[in-house]
Amino acid sequence: MLFVILESNLLAVEPGLVVWSAITFLLLLLVLRKFAWKPILSALENRETHIRESIERAEEAQRKADENLKSYQKIMEDARKESREILEKGRMTAETMREEILDKAKEESARMVEKAKKEISLEREKSLDEIRGLAVDLSLAAASKLVERSLKDSDHEKIVEQYIKEMKVS
Amino acid sequence: MLGYWTTVTDPEKQGPDDVGAGFILEHVQDHVVIELPTVLGIDMSITIHVLMMWIACAILLLLFALARRQIGLVSRGFGNAVESVVVFLKGDIIEAYLGEEGKRFTPYLLTAFFFVLTCNLLGLVPGAATATSNLAVTGTLAVLTFLIGQTAGILKKGIIGYFKSFLPAGVPGFVAPIVFFIEFIGVFTKHSALAIRLFANMMADHLIVLTFLGLIIIFKSYLVALLAVPGAVALELLAVLIAVIQAYIFTMLSAVFIGIALAEEH
Numbered sequence: 001m002l003f004v005i006l007e008s009n010l011l012a013v014e015p016g017l018v019v020w021s022a023i024t025f026l027l028l029l030l031v032l033r034k035f036a037w038k039p040i041l042s043a044l045e046n047r048e049t050h051i052r053e054s055i056e057r058a059e060e061a062q063r064k065a066d067e068n069l070k071s072y073q074k075i076m077e078d079a080r081k082e083s084r085e086i087l088e089k090g091r092m093t094a095e096t097m098r099e100e101i102l103d104k105a106k107e108e109s110a111r112m113v114e115k116a117k118k119e120i121s122l123e124r125e126k127s128l129d130e131i132r133g134l135a136v137d138l139s140l141a142a143a144s145k146l147v148e149r150s151l152k153d154s155d156h157e158k159i160v161e162q163y164i165k166e167m168k169v170s
Numbered sequence: 171m172l173g174y175w176t177t178v179t180d181p182e183k184q185g186p187d188d189v190g191a192g193f194i195l196e197h198v199q200d201h202v203v204i205e206l207p208t209v210l211g212i213d214m215s216i217t218i219h220v221l222m223m224w225i226a227c228a229i230l231l232l233l234f235a236l237a238r239r240q241i242g243l244v245s246r247g248f249g250n251a252v253e254s255v256v257v258f259l260k261g262d263i264i265e266a267y268l269g270e271e272g273k274r275f276t277p278y279l280l281t282a283f284f285f286v287l288t289c290n291l292l293g294l295v296p297g298a299a300t301a302t303s304n305l306a307v308t309g310t311l312a313v314l315t316f317l318i319g320q321t322a323g324i325l326k327k328g329i330i331g332y333f334k335s336f337l338p339a340g341v342p343g344f345v346a347p348i349v350f351f352i353e354f355i356g357v358f359t360k361h362s363a364l365a366i367r368l369f370a371n372m373m374a375d376h377l378i379v380l381t382f383l384g385l386i387i388i389f390k391s392y393l394v395a396l397l398a399v400p401g402a403v404a405l406e407l408l409a410v411l412i413a414v415i416q417a418y419i420f421t422m423l424s425a426v427f428i429g430i431a432l433a434e435e436h
Contacts, residue, residue, distance in 0.1 A: 011305055012305075013305050013306045013309055014213070014217070014306050015212045015213070015306075016212050016213040016214050016215060016217070017217060017219060017220065017304060017306035017307065018306045018309065018310050019212060019214065020214070020216075020217075020220040020223070021220075021223065021301075021306060021307045021310035021311070022310050022314070024220070024223045024224065024227060025223075025281070025282075025285060025310065025311065025314065026314075027227075028227045028230065028231075028281055028285060029277060029278060029281045031231065032230065032231075032234060032277070032280070032281050032284075033277040033281070035234065035235070035238065036234035036237075036238060037276065037277045037280055037281075039238055039241070040234075040237075040238065040241050040252075040253065040256055041256075041260070041276065043241050043245075043253075044253070044256070044257065044260070
């Protein structure tokens with residue numbers, strides 16, 4: 001078998017074929033480099049950059065979204081806290097106001113009662129004074145009438161009656 | 171047995187019935203298709219292997235003309251298939267063995283892979299020949315790898331640095347000349363092996379398939395075909411695998427040798 005190979009010059013290197021191989025291969029190399037490898041490799045590179053940039057953009061967007069979410073959550077939390085505070089404050093204000101109003105009303109009513117009592121007693125005093133004065137006048141008048149009557153005995157009864165009449169009239 | 175083979179290869183002794191090994195050699199041997207005059211003492215005739223190389227080139231040009239339009243930011247269809255091969259070679263061979271520096275050698279290594287692969291596979295087509303089973307073709311490719319790698323090494327390290335890199339650091343003075351010599355010869359050996367590996371594999375592929383079929387003729391019995399044909403088919407399938415593997419190995423070793431030439435120390 002080996003003998004066949006050697007005999008048939010299978011290992012011989014033909015110079016013509018070497019030249020043709022070199023020319024063919026180098027031409028193929030030049031043509032493929034310009035029309036195949038350059039566009040294909042640049043397409044691969046473009047895709048690589050595109051993918052990398054897309055991932056970076058996506059990560060950036062994710063980061064921003066997280067940030068936004070956090071800030072919105074904080075705003076919500078603040079708002080809730082504030083509303084609670086406002087409610088609490090309102091309730092407290094209402095409570096104080098109610099108590100104040102109640103106190104004031106009690107005081108007012110007390111004061112009014114006091115004033116009424118005072119007025120009543122004042123009026124009573126005044127009427128008593130009047131009555132007293134009237135009684136004095138009456139007794140004086142009666143006394144003076146009596147004195148007059150004693151002068152004229154006969155008319156005693158008449159005077160008393162008249163006096164009583166007068167009294168009734170007044 | 172050996173005598174039989176030699177007799178059938180001798181055209182004068184080859185009778186009409188003794189076509190045993192003749193067709194084997196016809197398949198693997200180069201022969202002139204178009205006679206051309208000699209230029210500077212070199213016979214420039216177009217042989218079957220030159221023709222096969224041109225057919226390979228035509229197929230590749232057609233393939234990449236088709237694929238190119240389909241490869242872009244979003245590749246589709248056939249372009250995807252071609253692209254995946256290019257990506258594999260770029261990542262697993264060129265960047266793996268040459269790193270950033272590999273960019274400059276990408277066109278050469280990609281062309282070498284596709285050219286060798288197409289030539290290898292074309293050899294499996296009935297009636298065609300395998301250009302890569304010719305030592306002149308594989309030798310030319312190996313010489314190109316050699317020239318590219320060594321030139322890049324000299325340009326990178328300077329002529330003194332280039333020769334210095336054949337001497338590993340820490341070698342004692344008295345063995346230095348021997349080590350230098352071995353390393354220097356090693357460069358040529360490696361590239362010769364590159365040429366012979368591809369040539370021998372492609373040659374053996376065809377020899378063994380044809381030998382299986384030749385058994386039918388040698389034994390002059392159709393019964394032998396019951397074993398020989400399935401065997402030949404199995405080996406032909408193996409040959410498809412080997413065609414791809416050898417193209418891959420040639421490209422990978424080219425990248426490795428260029429990488430060694432570029433390395434500061436090895």
